[in-house]
Amino acid sequence: xxxxxxxxxPLSVPEGAIASLNCTYSDRGSQSxxxxxxxxxxxxxxxxxxxxxxxxxxxxxxxxxxxxxxYVSLLIRDSQPSDSATYLxxxxxxxxxxxxIFGPGTSLSVIP
Amino acid sequence: SAVISQKPSRDICQxxxxxxxxxQVDSQVTMMFxxxxxxxxxxxxxxxxxxxxxxxxxxxxxxxxxxxxxxNLTFSTLTVSNMSPEDSSIYLCSVLITPGQAxxxxxxxxxxxxx
Numbered sequence: 001x002x003x004x005x006x007x008x009x010p011l012s013v014p015e016g017a018i019a020s021l022n023c024t025y026s027d028r029g030s031q032s033x034x035x036x037x038x039x040x041x042x043x044x045x046x047x048x049x050x051x052x053x054x055x056x057x058x059x060x061x062x063x064x065x066x067x068x069x070x071y072v073s074l075l076i077r078d079s080q081p082s083d084s085a086t087y088l089x090x091x092x093x094x095x096x097x098x099x100x101i102f103g104p105g106t107s108l109s110v111i112p
Numbered sequence: 113s114a115v116i117s118q119k120p121s122r123d124i125c126q127x128x129x130x131x132x133x134x135x136q137v138d139s140q141v142t143m144m145f146x147x148x149x150x151x152x153x154x155x156x157x158x159x160x161x162x163x164x165x166x167x168x169x170x171x172x173x174x175x176x177x178x179x180x181x182x183x184n185l186t187f188s189t190l191t192v193s194n195m196s197p198e199d200s201s202i203y204l205c206s207v208l209i210t211p212g213q214a215x216x217x218x219x220x221x222x223x224x225x226x227x
Binding site for chain 2: 034041042043044045046049088097098099100101102103104105
């Protein structure tokens, strides 16, 4: 059973702080890792993807991947109230084609 | 990237009836995916739809309950059959936008309420 787990929420941070979201996965063969943001009542929106160990930065977002520990994280610097959403970690696994499974999500609330 | 139009955006249905959800993509894609998101939950893959072949269902989902059509490379439908209140969920269509990189985009979803 391939699983993706995320730190339980909800997570509350003050505006301007760093929000840290964590995710672990069970399939050592996974090669692609994603973070989606989902606002209430909306569909998921891809915000970051990472394939190699280390850090990947895009604006205020940094994704970190450690395949040996089967761990991926998302840091949001200078958090804004507009970052308040549910963040879904997703991991690919290969059968006869790429499939993606999602973690349960972490709800983030940025307090002004 | 691909733009997905999904219809209807929401519906309220009587138990025992069926609803067909449509997914239209503005470009040809090999694979389309149908997800379910139950209230307060994450996304669960229902099935993968390839053009010209039968859909591949995930564990816990069966064709009789969720028949899927994929008549061409830009269109798919998902039918939720013989609905019960437990089928109340958001149903999402997704396509692979970058093969080899497993990057996906989602339609706007169909919010289904069964009464």
